[in-house]
Amino acid sequence: MHPIETRDLTLEPQTAAHAEEMFAVLSDPAIYEYENKAPQSIEWLRARFARLESRRSADGHEQWLNWVIRLRSAQLIGYVQATVSPDGRAAIAYELSSAYWGRGLAFQAAQAMLTELAEHYQVRSFRAVLKRRNLRSVRLLERLGFSAASEEQRARHTIESDELLMHRESNSPTDISL
Numbered sequence: 001m002h003p004i005e006t007r008d009l010t011l012e013p014q015t016a017a018h019a020e021e022m023f024a025v026l027s028d029p030a031i032y033e034y035e036n037k038a039p040q041s042i043e044w045l046r047a048r049f050a051r052l053e054s055r056r057s058a059d060g061h062e063q064w065l066n067w068v069i070r071l072r073s074a075q076l077i078g079y080v081q082a083t084v085s086p087d088g089r090a091a092i093a094y095e096l097s098s099a100y101w102g103r104g105l106a107f108q109a110a111q112a113m114l115t116e117l118a119e120h121y122q123v124r125s126f127r128a129v130l131k132r133r134n135l136r137s138v139r140l141l142e143r144l145g146f147s148a149a150s151e152e153q154r155a156r157h158t159i160e161s162d163e164l165l166m167h168r169e170s171n172s173p174t175d176i177s178l
Contacts (some may be wrong), residue, residue, distance in 0.1 A: 001055065001065060006112045009105065011067035011080060013051055019046035019067050021076045030098035034131040034161045061086065063121065069096065069109045077105065080113040082123075089125040090117050106140055115145065118170060126168040129159055 004011040012018070023042045032038060039045040052066055063084040069077050078096035096106045117123040128146060130137045140147065149157075149165040159165050 001067075004067065004112045006108050008072060009112070009114055010070045010072075011043050011109060011116075012070055014049055014066035014079060014081075016046045016050040018055075018076065020048050022049075022068060022079070025076055025078060025097045026074055026095070028097050028099075031095055034134045057083075065113075065117070067109075067113065067122070069105070078109070080109050082113060082117055082121075084117065084121050084123060088122050089127070090121070092117075092124040092126055092128050101136065107143055110140065112143055114168075116129050124170050126170075127153075127157070128166050129157070129163050130166070132162055132164045138164065138166070141168075144168065 001013040003013065014022075020042050023039060023045050026045070027038050029038070041047070049066075052064055055064055056062065057064060064081070066079060066081040066085060068079050071077055077100045078094065080092070080094045082090045082092045084090045090109070094106060094110055094113075096109075100106075114123075117126070123140060124145070127149070128137075128141055130141075132138075146166040146168045149167045153167055154165050157165055
């Protein structure tokens with residue numbers, strides 16, 4: 001993994017050293033309106049980030065790719081992440097401090113990650129699972145070229161009744177760039 005530069009952001013490979021700064025970002029209660037919960041402590045987050053530094057699942061089958069999002073001003077504002085399977089599929093996720101919503105930064109960070117995954121990890125199929133009520137994320141994913149999964153695609157994944165599975169397919173890395 002390497003840093004990814006965009007017009008306004010740098011995506012840095014996440015390490016345990018990011019835990020303290022990210023704890024502040026991930027303590028924003030607004031980002032938990034639909035799911036998950038804030039980390040228990042800086043120590044807990046540091047240990048989690050340290051485990052993720054292997055960049056592999058316990059069985060070695062999947063790549064776990066995590067980047068923190070840093071503004072040019074040097075402030076961390078969130079993360080993007082992907083679980084990459086050997087068959088060219090990736091599940092993606094992202095989180096951004098609510099202070100930065102509505103500025104196009106989540107789009108910029110997610111787009112940069114999708115391009116990186118296509119160009120350097122040969123990912124051609126992307127998916128994201130989110131709460132149906134999370135219209136902000138639905139709109140972001142639609143802007144990124146995702147659409148609601150078909151019944152057949154949903155049948156291959158375990159999702160809750162209040163969740164939505166969105167997907168994006170591409171044939172080449174150039175399909176990823178918008």
